[in-house]
Amino acid sequence: MSTREVRCSAGVNFGLLYPNGDVYRCMRDYNTRMPPIGNILDDDFAWHDRPLTCQQRVCNTSCDSDWASKWLMSDGAVDRHVPATEWNDVTQQRHPWRDQTLENPQHDAIMLIWTPTLPCNYSCSYCGCAAGKAQVLREFPSATPELTVAQWQDVFARLIKQFSWGQIQTNGGEPFLSDALIPVFEQISQHFSVNVVTNASLKMYELTRSRVKAYDAASDTGLQITASLHPTSHNFRWDSFLGNVLMLKGNGLLRGVNFVGWPGQLFMYEYYRDVFAKYDVEVLLQPWVGMDNEGYQGYTPAESEYVQLHTRSSRKLENQLDLSDYIAMxxxxxxxxxxxxxxxxxxxxxxxxxxxxxxxxxxxxxxxxxxxxxxxxxxxxxxxxxxxxxxxxxxxxxxxxxxxxxxxxxxxxxxxxxxxxxxxxxxxxxxxxxxxxxxxxxxxxxxxxxxxxxxxxxxx
Ligand code: SF4
Ligand code: SF4
CATH class of the missing domain: 2.60.40.10 (Immunoglobulins)
Structure with a gap:
């Protein structure tokens, strides 16, 4: 009987950095409560030196597919190489992780998903971060204690030294609730390509007046904002959102608008897409996965059809990798x-x-x-x-x-x-x-x- 395994570059040059400094190999590991690789503050913290074996039976979150290369192997030989997928139709930016090989993984560039804080000031029906600060800090792994501004600056100073270039994707919670965000962006936006996903309700004015460098395609460095549109959240204010999005665009900081296709707002997608088209702002429909705060999950057939029609190919619902044939059970x-x-x-x-x-x-x-x-x-x-x-x-x-x-x-x-x-x-x-x-x-x-x-x- 042949020996089968999946080796993956997650942990070598792709990882998730959480509020207390814990680093997880991938989103799937975090969601299934696998232990972190380590804590970035520890003296002996190190990224994997080569692609290691994956323990998961399915790889199904978009950032994991976007950034990690997988090799499905039998008896030491590669049956199938699954490179990272997203960027073919989302961006023209360079993607040094897509072309890496099992023998020569990328060590010079880092792709980091940085979550400086997990609570949020919004209350979206489809998100666990809406549960309230106390519950979020108690229940999400690695949510607390949050590193201080000085600790984050020290962490990123070391990353700048270690990697010549990288992509830093910043998520939350609402990341702008963290005091570290703007100081760290001022520090890293000259070195890395930085994207932040935010509900665009906090500190947008302050950001446009900071020393953060706006994204520059020639050097592939600087900050771009993805403004997340949550029209059914209790705190959402349309005029304020539109104003902030246009202010970010006017200052060269906007990448686009993200729209979560939760059923309660899914069919508004075309309305907002058309409003923003007038301002030459793209609205990207993100399929909703998981369970909402009412306990419902999944789409009806009509909703699935709508999502398939309007989402990009890299975000189609069927985009997941079944690894079960290769995982030793x-x-x-x-x-x-x-x-x-x-x-x-x-x-x-x-x-x-x-x-x-x-x-x-x-x-x-x-x-x-x-x-x-x-x-x-x-x-x-x-x-x-x-x-x-x-x-x-x-x-x-x-x-x-x-x-x-x-x-x-x-x-x-x-x-x-x-x-x-x-x-x-x-x-x-x-x-x-x-x-x-x-x-x-x-x-x-x-x-x-x-x-x-x-x-x-x-x-x-
Ligand atoms: S194959 Fe997917 S689930 Fe497995 S380690 Fe890689 S990114 Fe994580
Ligand atoms: S704005 Fe984003 S992080 Fe906040 S509750 Fe909504 S989906 Fe969650």
Whole structure:
């Protein structure tokens, strides 16, 4: 039987830098709670020196496809090379990552997705960052403590020294909530091509009066702004958005307008596209993926058709790479996607979650339908060194689940008898009386959970 694997340049010259300095290999790793490569402040932090093996069964986020090169291999020989994809129809800028080889990965240029802060001043129905600052800082990995302005300046001084050129893509949350943004842009815009995605509601006036260099195609350096249009967010003000977009354009700072195709605003796309066409500003439709804050996910057939008609080829819905034939599957492994079903109430003692459980191992679970394998949660005190669970809960998986198959399960965690405090809630699959899958190397899904103390906390 041949040995198969996927090697990927993510981590060599492409990575995601989070508010506390943690660096993740790719967005998929961050979203599936894989550990970071390291923290950029650590003395021993280093980028991978060569493309390493990917642990994911699917590569499905656009920045990962845009910037990482993948080699699908059997017995050490490359079956298929999947280069980065986006830039053929989005920009004319250079793309040194697309042409790199397995033997000669790019070491001179860096593509970094920098998230200086994760909270946001908007409340879009389709975004977890709208949950409120306290919850965002508690629940997103690597959200806190945010580095100071001086620490960020030091980090970027080192990146300028290490890489002769690069692309810095800045996201959030709303990145302009970070005090570091304009000082860092003043520092790096002479050296790198910088793009920031912002809702364009904060500090736009200040930016146009700063020392930030506007993008210059000849040197491929300077700042461009992608203004994200969120017309159904509570704080959105149309006149202010239009004014800021035109001010950015007039000052040479605008790249274009981004429009998230969430169903509640999707069909307004053509309206805004036509308004902005008058000002020679392009509006790009971004398909909506994931689950919204009401718990809905996916498009109806009519919505899918509309998206396919209006989005660019690099953003089509089917753009994802199925790696499952190349990933060595362990006997027992699970993939878990978790979302909360009942509203968070810090005095509340019942916590209900929807979990998509996928069998990522080779063994069928409950082959006789007997229910030995179940979804479980364990609640651990956040502060103690030793990991001793104070409570466990279970949910049946309702019959056999074969390798590669997934099922939606609901699980309720009760904390009536748990002392108030900060906890970590870990979701995993358990083979009763034998082992937790995490004990065999499967990834748990962990989230912070606050129990009690309602009088001490301000509602977020
Ligand atoms: S193939 Fe995709 S998911 Fe895997 S490491 Fe590369 S970017 Fe991440
Ligand atoms: S503006 Fe962007 S980051 Fe903020 S809530 Fe909306 S989608 Fe999320």
């Amino acid at each position: 362990p006997d027992h492994a699970a993939e878990l996607e978790v979302s909360r079903l009942n509203p968070r109430d810090e005095g509340g003692r019942e916590h209900i979650f929807a979990v998509r459980v996928t069998n990522a191992g080779t063994n069928t679970w409950n082959p006789a339908g007997a229910g030995d394998v179940r979804l479980g949660t364990r609640l651990f005190p956040a502060s103690r060194g030793k990991r001793i669970a104070v409570r466990e809960d279970r949910a049946d998986l309702l019959g056999p689940i074969a390798s590669g198959e997934g099922r939606d399960v609901e699980i309720t965690v009760r904390t009536d008898e748990v002392a108030p405090g900060d906890y970590e809630l870990a979701f995993d699959v358990v083979h009763e009386n034998k082992f937790w899958f995490a004990d065999l190397g499967s990834a748990e899904f962990r989230m912070p959970l606050v129990v009690g103390h309602p009088s001490l906390r301000i509602a977020s």
